Amino acid sequence: MIRFDYVRANSVAEAVTALSSPGTRALAGGTNLVDLMKYDVMKPRRVVDINRLPLKDISERDSGGLRIGALVTNSALAWDARIAKRYPLLASAILAGASPQLRNAATTGGNLLQRTRCYYFYDTSTPCNKRDRGAGCSAIGGINRIHAVLGASDSCIAVHPSDMCVALAALDAEVEVEGPQGVRTITFPEFHRLPADDPQQDNTMRADELITAVILPPADFGRNHTYLKVRDRLSYAFALVSVAAALEMRDGIVRDARVALGGVAHKPWRDKEAEGLLKGERPDETTFRAFAERLMRDAKGQGQNDFKIELARRTILRALMQAAAGTPQNQSDKVIR
Structure with a gap:
């Protein structure tokens, strides 16, 4: 060091x-x-x-949402009674990630700033555009089983590793940052970025800015939700594909739908236009299969990770069926039902 x-x-x-x-x-x-x-x-x-900063509180907002301080630990957030009751999708996603020891130390702000777990990014003996712009991407044509199938570029096919961020994307969270120019709020879709030709930059924060909070708007997904994570082993592993699904149901019809994917792109992946296909429809397998096909229509594999495309389709379908039935994935036994 x-x-x-x-x-x-x-x-x-x-x-x-x-x-x-x-x-x-x-x-x-x-x-x-x-x-x-x-x-x-x-x-x-x-x-x-x-x-030592005073950023460790979860507080109510006048709008009915919550403000989560950047230093709130993952464990404290997942087990907070307000989160468990009003945002169970978020609690579930956090509990699907890492280990209890890591969740006790990891913070809300830090979770957003996690860097990719690409093998080549961590191996300084290999070329990596994310470490050294213009060096090349060793994963393209290399060992790329865990890499992106959506939103990748010729410069980088790395994926974002967070579970928590997938749920935050589905919940339309916002990120509050403070810098020399003052406080500003960044919507979650705008916070993380795709690699394009500059994969060194993971997000849209300026170097002199600090995350101070994550803002959760009011949500009505307390019953029909799930966080489904498919990985190589049942604990302490990053997602091959994960799905945060939240449905608002009335009279047997989908009135609102939020679906975000993890493990497939450089950022949590969400397509609001595709979500429109679910609104006003009955929550059945035909509807959910059509949505999965639409969401993955631009997916492109790199050889070893081609399986992720079909895996994602099946995981989306299973997650939506769980959410519609009100039977969210149990993060304690982790067995997919």
Whole structure:
């Protein structure tokens, strides 16, 4: 690990000022950043410890939604009574990820900023455009079983690893950030970005900005939801394909539908236009199969990950059937019913 300066911020203003120095990174739970530093993938000149900042609360909003402080741990968020009752999809997604030990340390803001788990990104002996722009993408034509089938580019086929972010995408969350220019709010679809020809940039934050909160709008998906995660082993594994599905049902008809995919793209994948196909329809297998086909129509495999396309179709169908029946996936036994 390289040498670096360490700064402990005592206020958001102090943290923002410290982040304005080039080569500076914020440290919260450290469950991703510390690993990346150990592997020499990231080499910050300065690390700003933000753990003393007053960003550890979950508070009610006048609109009826919730404001989640950036330093709320994944465990605290998943087990919060308000989240479990009003946003069970989010709680389920969090509990599907990582391990209890990691969830106790990982934070809400840090979860959004996770970097890809692409083998080549972590291996500094191999070319990677995400580490070194213009170096090439070793995964294209290489070992790419876990890589993207949607939204990829000739520069990068890495996927975003988060489970929590897939649920947040489905819930229309917003991200509150603060920088030298003040506070601004970024909608979740605009927060993460596709790789295009600049895969080094994972999101639309500026380097001198700090995530201060995630905003959850009011939601009515307490019954008809599920988070379904398909992976190589039942615990402590990243998704090959995951689906966050939430339906608003009235009189046996789908009135609103939210579906986001994980493990298939550089960001949580959602197609609001395709979701329109579900509205006003009866929740049956024919409707859900047609939706899955539409959602995956532009998917493109890289050889070893071709199986993900059909796997995604089947996972979407199963998730929507679970959501419609009001039988969400149990994240304790993890067996897909």
